[in-house]
Amino acid sequence: MRSEQPSGSDTPDHGPWRLWLGLVLVCVVLRVGMSAVHLPYLVTTVPYLVVTVGTPVAVLVGTLRHRPPHRAGWLTLAVGQLLYAVGDVLSIVDEWLSGDFLEPTPADLMYLASYVLVAAAVLIFIRRRAPGWDVPSAVDALIVAISAGLLTWVYLIQPLTADSELPMAAKLTESAYPVLDLMLLILTVRLVMGHGTRGAVLYFLLAGLTTMFTADTLYAVVGVVTGQTTFESWLDGLWMIALGLLGAAALHPGIRHFDRRTDTAIPDASPGRLGVLAVAVLMAPGLQLIQHLRHQDLSVPLATAACAVMFLLVLARMAGLVATQRRAAVTDGLTGVRNRRHFEDALTAECRRAARAGYGLGLLMIDVDHFKKINDTYGHPAGDRVLRELARRLTAGRRAGTMLARYGGEEFVALVPHLDAAELPLVAERVRQSIAELPIEVSDRALITVTASIGAAWSRGPRTEPAGLLRAADEALYAAKAAGRNRTVVAPAAHAPASAHG
Structure with a gap:
């Protein structure tokens, strides 16, 4: 036997991501605090701009510093966050100059392109971490997606498209955001439920993307309820936290091993996963009951289609679980060959x-x-x-x-x-x-x-x-x-x- 010692050091470097999260926290406090003292608009946006402009820099620095074996996903994420920062700058300038938004604005184009690139980065992560077809995780993500899509349609897209006062371009633009958010949510669920190493990087990405989805959804809901664009400081705080977590993921040294497939099999039917699927499957009948109690009955064809598709997907998952158990009975858990x-x-x-x-x-x-x-x-x-x-x-x-x-x-x-x-x-x-x-x-x-x-x-x-x-x-x-x-x-x-x- 012979051994070879590669050059270089693998000493964990935890300083940069902690410093970055500390900076983000200070900026969030400043942004929220400034809203109470009625400072000029451009002054209140400075903490937000520090985070939004700093995020693509953090992702790029982390990628170049830690040199993960596959950089395509991280570089795609950096470009996506750069476009997001450009969109923020254009939006702030537009609001400062006139406040008269004619959708789609140049900022909207930057934001929408950013969502597409971030989704592409997550998809690259998924394919790197699980090169084969992880059918169970894909089915689980699809069940969650149908449930979330039903909610998105009922409470966001349908109210927006039903507003006759909005021009068609504005309707399409505002409808595109929840659709892209939903696409990103599907990929996030797929990333978490699939194979691959667990650790801080995965959890930072999960927390960042989930917080971004939550902030976008709240922004859209407030807009639907009030009928106008909102600029609440706490929403800016949520977006800043989301961006900060994405930057921390790239700055963490764990990205060196993030693409590595885990040696430990992820439970195919863990209690947490079954709980998520149970909530998702019950969402359609629960939503129908809520709408009925509000005297706003849900579309019968829509509810029927959602329930039917999720029922078939659950049957597919049950069949997959049975097949998995049969394979486990004849397979060696360590090597994957027969026992x-x-x-x-x-x-x-x-x-x-x-x-x-x-x-x-x-x-x-x-x-x-x-x-x-x-x-x-x-x-x-x-x-x-x-x-x-x-x-x-x-x-x-x-x-x-x-x-x-x-x-x-x-x-x-x-x-x-x-x-x-x-x-x-x-x-x-x-x-x-x-x-x-x-x-x-x-x-x-x-x-x-x-x-x-x-x-x-x-x-x-x-x-x-x-x-x-x-x-x-x-x-x-x-x-x-x-x-x-x-x-x-x-x-x-x-x-x-x-x-x-x-």
């Missing part, structure tokens, strides 16, 4: 088929060399990394039809049906080489070369029976270890003479 119980059942069934059909059946027992030394030297998390990487390599290089399983500890087994005796040594040797050819990263500072000893056994026809095949492969594995490890040994059989390869 020993499933392998033994499959071996029995495959031996019966091979005995009836007369085809050859090969079995490889693969044991990691000096695995205890890896654990003792680098720790058990490093050993877990080795096992996961070996499982990945074995899965990627396996012959079609091969079933791979973790048999116990550091030992894997591979069952290879329809195999000729002459092919068995070649298959076993390819497996050994695939393990040893590239080093494995066991920590952020160390790469080690890992080898394995392999015992192989083969049988065909009536002689194929599980216990004999397992015993022969185990004896061959013992011989490989005794001969010096990092080699393959093929057990003697009627159709496969003994041989050794090192």
Whole structure:
């Protein structure tokens, strides 16, 4: 084994994000406090401008300072926040000069573009953290989205579009905000419910985006209720907090590992997640009851469609949960390959088929060399990394039809049906080489070369029976270890003479 120490230091740097949040807090207090002393308009906007202009700078500085492995999402977020700051400046200038908003204003165009870019950044984070299709999280996010969309339509979009005094351009502009807010909420829910490392960065993003959605919603609700634009200082405070949290996420050193997929499976049906889904599913009938009590009945087609879609989605989630439980029963939790119980059942069934059909059946027992030394030297998390990487390599290089399983500890087994005796040594040797050819990263500072000893056994026809095949492969594995490890040994059989390869 060999280890390599990369240059540089990974000492956590918590100062910048704390200083930034302290600055944001001071600015929020100043902004809210200034509203009570009737200072000139431009003076009261200074604390707000410090935060809104400082946020894209904070995101950019954090990205360049901590150098996350994938920067596209953070740079997209920085550009989105820059456009948001430009929109704020244009809005303040417009209000200071005239106060006569003709929608869509240049500020509106900046704001709407900003929302699109922030949503794109969150989508990039999702795809980096979970490269595959995380269907359960997507279904959960869609259930929440339908519920939130129903509320948005009833209390925001419909009142805005029903106002006959507004020109069409203004209606479309004001309706675009809740739609984009809803899109961002869907992606935020999807980000939180999906796979990926937990930590301060995720929670800062969640808190920032949620606070932004809350502030936008309150702004729209106040506008609908009062019939005019509102400039309450407490709303500015909420927006400042939201922006500050987004900046803190980028300044936190955790962004170096934010894209890393977690090694711990997120519970697919945790109490918190089920609680969120229960509230979302009950929203449609609850909303219908509220509107009925207010003598403003909800549109029957709209409520029916929402309930029907969410009902079907819940059925899909139930089917997914059942499938997940079935997979968990036959899968090793650490490596993702089949577990020993499933392998033994499959071996029995495959031996019966091979005995009836007369085809050859090969079995490889693969044991990691000096695995205890890896654990003792680098720790058990490093050993877990080795096992996961070996499982990945074995899965990627396996012959079609091969079933791979973790048999116990550091030992894997591979069952290879329809195999000729002459092919068995070649298959076993390819497996050994695939393990040893590239080093494995066991920590952020160390790469080690890992080898394995392999015992192989083969049988065909009536002689194929599980216990004999397992015993022969185990004896061959013992011989490989005794001969010096990092080699393959093929057990003697009627159709496969003994041989050794090192």
